[in-house]
């Protein structure tokens with residue numbers, strides 16, 4: 005989000021849009037970190053951390069992509085494949101902790117990366 | 133502290149059971165040691181549910197309460213031990229076998245015996261009474277034996293509650309049944325003439341004959357032996373091969389008579405409101421007790437007497453509150469209920485009657501003279517109002533009482549807000565307040581939990597609709613949604629959505645959400661997407677990963693393996709019926725060895741290999757498919773396993789080839805996507821080594837074919853499967869299972885296994901049987917066709933995936949670095965295999981401590 009305006013972020017090509025299946029995620033290694041990249045039904049792309057703070061496993065790209073009405077807005081979401089916590093894909097905010105607390109005292113919300121599609125190349129903004 | 137006093141209970145019936153249970157619950161100090169002397173050879177059982185013995189329940193299923201009660205060190209149950217005499221002076225009882233027990237207090241709970249009127253021929257073979265498990269087992273055996281040769285004609289003497297139940301039982305056994313009633317109408321103790329007339333028509337419609345004003349003069353033998361015919365007092369006669377006498381009961385007060393206790397004018401041991409007899413060391417409870425001037429042939433007042441007695445034994449001052457004699461007939465297809473002052477004998481009572489002879493409905497409310505307070509009622513043909521009216525007895529009904537009598541669909545009865553002290557379940561004496569408390573204080577969130585917590589609805593079950601309503605209302609108040617809507621994206625239930633999708637023929641999630649969703653632009657969630665994926669799998673079959681379908685699957689279905697706690701997966705090849713060749717075992721072993729997978733035999737009779745990385749799955753499966761294996765669907769809400777025992781091929785006792793049948797069934801239903809997982813089992817004889825009755829569908833071999841049971845499961849709430857049909861040949865068996873499974877697939881809720889589904893679906897087990905065996909909904913041909921299509925369309929998901937490069941692209945570790953293995957996975961050796969490292973072990977390794985942590989390819993062989 006705000007990273008977009010930060011001069012220090014570098015757009016890094018990750019894959020082609022065609023490598024991503026619609027409404028599913030894929031894991032990518034970006035700058036040594038595991039990032040979960042999601043292709044939405046409209047062709048837009050969003051990126052959050054692959055690490056699931058609740059199960060402490062690197063799995064979020066394998067969750068079900070959907071949407072949820074939050075204050076009247078249809079928000080794109082992913083549900084953890086492990087124990088079904090739901091996250092807002094745009095902000096990384098945990099919308100439903102499913103009655104659990106994150107592992108090892110981690111924050112429940114996810115880190116996000118700015119993502120865009122140029123031509124058919126998917127790019128992630130990596131802080132320089 | 134060892135118990136200081138000895139309580140002896142004579143009789144091990146329903147009330148005795150409740151008494152012992154209540155005493156052990158409340159006597160926390162352990163003051164009383166209890167000995168129950170029971171004449172019947174089994175643990176106390178649910179006599180009220182005796183008739184269900186015919187619909188496939190066995191004697192075990194009738195067991196009452198927690199069996200652990202009888203292992204309590206302070207409780208001794210002596211079965212098959214009739215008490216012959218009581219010595220009040222010495223305070224001892226002596227049994228027919230000569231056992232002597234000294235008591236500090238004695239409770240008579242001897243119940244009643246069936247009364248057999250002094251009719252000539254009543255002792256002929258083929259004449260039965262209807263009181264105990266042994267009675268009904270003998271009746272069942274006799275009818276089954278005769279029906280091998282011809283249609284059996286049955287006669288029931290007595291047109292009361294019991295007689296009608298017995299007639300229903302005869303019918304369930306395939307016999308014709310005619311009920312002979314001495315008086316002017318059926319169930320004359322409970323309902324009035326108008327209700328009796330409506331009831332007769334309903335009973336006739338079920339195919340049961342009714343003769344009124346018919347007194348039996350004589351029972352005549354057949355020349356081949358056994359009964360042959362009944363001669364009636366009016367000169368008429370009735371041919372009958374079997375006769376059930378249900379003419380009434382008599383209290384078993386013989387011990388009390390011999391012991392010189394006070395006996396009521398029409399029998400029964402006289403007790404006061406504290407349930408004490410004329411001897412202060414002896415109480416009487418249940419049907420044998422003559423309380424407030426009468427013996428009561430119902431279980432609820434008996435339970436109340438048990439509670440009073442327990443309270444008194446522990447020094448309390450409880451008194452019998454008076455009897456609730458409300459009754460409801462438990463005959464499938466007939467609704468009859470009577471409660472309170474059903475005959476309007478209260479001075480000034482007003483009767484409000486609504487009768488529809490065409491629909492076969494008769495309803496009457498008895499009201500106080502100002503038409504406001506409910507005094508009683510009779511409901512025949514439609515007793516839906518019973519559950520909500522009964523607790524209102526003696527209270528003011530809101531609004532116009534006639535509103536309660538109008539048929540459904542005309543607005544229906546007004547919603548009643550029951551006061552907390554209103555009794556809801558009279559069998560177990562549970563008030564509306566207690567049911568609400570279960571939700572508010574004990575945090576029960578569904579009907580099952582409330583039943584377990586309060587006992588409401590666990591006996592006759594007639595209060596269940598009301599309990600359910602109270603629970604639902606209370607949950608709603610707590611803000612817990614009990615709507616049947618699938619999720620925020622669909623207002624329909626799964627069953628409704630299934631029908632909508634099937635009938636409209638839509639084939640994709642986008643179409644489904646646009647046509648049936650709450651918001652056409654929404655994209656679903658982890659609840660509705662897999663549910664719709666599962667629905668489409670049987671309405672419009674396609675590979676799980678085809679096109680948009682791929683986006684609907686949980687990760688398990690999406691990669692066709694089971695996600696484990698560390699993000700790796702497990703792999704289960706199908707081993708149909710549990711039968712595997714040595715070569716197959718070696719192939720699996722080699723795969724596990726080469727990929728370093730932790731290997732274990734599952735609880736479902738096959739082999740699971742754990743710790744596979746997502747990118748390894750295609751490589752592993754290529755090897756397995758080459759060795760002849762296919763997906764075991766351990767990941768799917770679909771058929772899992774068909775467990776088998778070794779059967780007649782090897783086993784000394786086997787009567788059918790259970791392995792062959794299990795293999796056949798597993799291959800037939802493999803890949804069938806369903807609301808929840810489905811498991812089957814096949815045992816080669818009644819010893820049941822395959823634990824088939826713990827499965828959704830259990831098949832047990834008989835000398836004549838196969839018995840099929842449905843609705844079993846293990847898990848959190850284990851259930852034994854119930855008998856659906858007996859002695860089927862293999863072809864009929866398969867057709868029966870086909871229909872059962874697809875009816876379930878179509879109508880169950882999401883993540884609802886077959887047992888709770890059978891509890892919810894229209895008509896319960898009988899309803900399912902009617903649909904599956906008799907095609908009562910006219911959908912059998914459609915179901916048969918759908919299953920035939922499933923069998924035809926089946927393909928191994930893994931094989932198809934390996935042949936499709938597009939699908940294989942989903943299995944890379946990282947889109948931008950497919951050759952890099954997930955660095956987060958870490959394993960340590962244990963008992964010769966690898967297991968995921970714990971958080972502590974990872975942290976220790978990071979700190980540089982000497983912990984052996986490595987990736988999945990860790991060498992662990994010694």
Ligand code: SRM
Pocket residue numbers: 694695696702704732733734735736737738739740766772773811826827844845846847848849885
């Ligand atoms: C692997 C296995 C344990 C084992 O090592 O033995 C297993 C593993 C799991 N079981 Fe199970 N169950 C396994 C046999 C059983 C059995 C025994 C049987 O099938 O005879 C039962 C009791 C029988 C039954 O299902 O009625 C069983 C009753 C459950 C239940 C409770 C279901 C219920 O109706 O209450 C769950 C929870 C659920 O499904 O909601 C469950 C859920 C699970 C899950 C899916 C839990 C999870 O979300 O991770 C596990 C999948 C792990 C995996 O990767 O495979 N598992 N599970 C067994 C696989 C059998 C197979 O060959 O496919």
Ligand SMILES: Cc1cc2nc3c(=O)[nH]c(=O)nc-3n(C[C@H](O)[C@H](O)[C@H](O)COP(=O)(O)OP(=O)(O)OC[C@H]3O[C@@H](n4cnc5c(N)ncnc54)[C@H](O)[C@@H]3O)c2cc1C
Pocket residue numbers: 142143144145146147148169170171172179180181182183213214215216241242243244262263264294297384387417418419420428429430431432434460462592
């Ligand atoms: C088919 C059927 C359907 C029914 N349906 C309903 C219904 O829907 N609702 C309802 O409220 N009630 C119903 N009843 C009645 C209900 O079952 C009884 O009211 C209840 O069982 C009474 O319990 P009890 O313990 O007093 O007697 P029982 O359950 O009869 O138990 C008495 C036990 O004492 C034993 N015994 C007797 N004498 C001796 C002795 N000398 N020594 C040792 N043991 C002895 C007997 O063998 C028996 O096992 C039904 C009854 C039947 C048969």
Ligand code: SF4
Pocket residue numbers: none
């Ligand atoms: S019993 Fe529990 S821990 Fe064991 S396999 Fe089944 S779900 Fe997993």
Ligand code: FES
Pocket residue numbers: 556557558559560588589590591592593594595596
């Ligand atoms: S009234 Fe019989 S179980 Fe509740």
